[in-house]
Amino acid sequence: MVDCCFGGTGCAVWSTERVRPRGRGSRVGEVTLGAEDRVIWRDGEFIAWADATVHVLAQSLQRGSLAFDYMAVHRPSRGPAVFRVDDHIRRLFNTCGIMGLPIAYEVDELIEATLETVRRNEGARSVRISALFPSVEVELVPQDPHIAVFIAAYDSRKDIIEGKPGKPHFAAELSLKVERVKRSRRHDLIPPQAKVAASYTPSLPAKWQARREGFDDIILLDEHDQLTEAPTSNLFLVTADGTLATPTGEQALRGITRDSVIQIARELGFAVEERSIGVDELDTAREVFMTGTSVGVWPVIRIDGEPVGNGAVGTETARLKARFDAVVAGDVPEFAHWLHPVSQSLERPENPDG
Ligand SMILES: Cc1ncc(COP(=O)(O)O)c(C=O)c1O
Incomplete structure (x- = not known):
């Protein structure tokens, strides 16, 4: 263990992950190999x-x-x-x-x-x-x-x-940890709507530590024990009565995928609420999923080691994921305007339905 910046209590992350430079002049890690073109x-x-x-x-x-x-x-x-x-x-x-x-x-x-x-x-x-x-x-x-x-x-x-040494982390279905350490909470010195590098630094040690404990990602709370989001994705719950709930735009980044899922869910007939959600509501949620540009709709099957619902991907999550995947594949005319063809310059792409 080595002392770390959080009061000298020792930090498993920094003590075990240190990697020495790969030799004089090596640029591996700076410029990734394979992207020369x-x-x-x-x-x-x-x-x-x-x-x-x-x-x-x-x-x-x-x-x-x-x-x-x-x-x-x-x-x-x-x-x-x-x-x-x-x-x-x-x-x-x-x-x-x-x-x-x-x-x-x-x-x-x-x-x-x-x-x-x-x-x-x-x-x-x-x-x-x-x-x-x-x-x-x-x-x-x-x-x-x-x-x-x-x-x-x-x-x-x-x-x-x-181009990197080591294996990338990948999970098709997520096991999450609720990050309860106070220093990792959202204090909003930087508002959640700002996608700026500095706002990711508090969640780095917390997520890294969670990875070492076997989790895929973390859920961050605010100062009042309300759910906010994960470091780079938004959070949704399907509540006991089948409502789709997600933290408000004051608590979490208004993700573009989050907004797309809200619109898709309303079109499918879901009741959708953007509201403050206490951490306790995770205990009664039927389903939980995350959303983000790189992951789309991402099912969560365990939280803090306990199964969500019956521990399998929920039916409403699967339905929303299938609909979202169809939208991005261009198979849903109502949302075709979200896909801007790169062959087309600036005028808005035409909706094939007119
Ligand atoms: C803090 C945070 N929340 C949520 C998201 C998901 O947003 P989007 O769906 O626009 O990718 C991101 C994406 O990078 C993020 O950084």
Whole structure:
């Protein structure tokens, strides 16, 4: 055990996971092997994947001020399409607004740049857009307030995961831990609607520790023991009376998948409530699932070691997952407008139903 930053009590995570540098000049871990053909959009030009770097002293790296968003590229029969690209780009601007980052682009410019980045990166399955201060700064308030925007479109498995040592963590059905340690709670110094790098730092040690204990992910509580979300996905409960409940937009990020599932559920006839949910309600929930761009609808079958419902994937979860998967496959005309074909420039994609 070594002392860690939380009062010297010893931290299993940091003491056992330390990895030494892989030798002089090694860049493994910085630039992922296998992505040599990828190009990244940086402030209006395309550069090689390996050149999309910032200085170690960059303000955003040192202070956690990087704003980002993450989108999925789906492949319906009409060709690759970015899921709700306009909503994702608007959310990036909202993050920049909350954090006071002076981004010097228009929403439409970055939607168009996103589509062009996907066009130039064959086989891309996701897009990450980052807005950051690349400038090396002395003070917290940057002397050079230029916000650089980077857009990367890639296949996570081929371009990132396969290049790493070790196995990636994967679970088709989740076992969750309720994180009850007070320091890990949401205190909202950074509002939940800001997707900014610094807001993920408190959940890193908590989630890492939960992984070591055999859980897949954690549920974070707020100061009043109300459920909020997981570090990178939203939380839904199917209550004893069959209502679909999810924490409010004051407690959790308004995920694009969360919003999509709410709309899909209403269309399927579910009663949906966005409300404060006490941690005790997990005990009586019939079903629990998470949502997020990279995972879609993700069933939870155990919480704190106890089965949720009968311990198998719930029927309503399976129904919502099947409907969501059909939507992103382009098989549900009512929601076809959520899939923006990359072949099509900025006018909104046509709904095939008219
Ligand atoms: C804190 C947080 N909550 C929820 C989500 C899920 O949001 P979305 O469905 O837009 O991916 C994310 C996604 O990254 C997140 O970072």
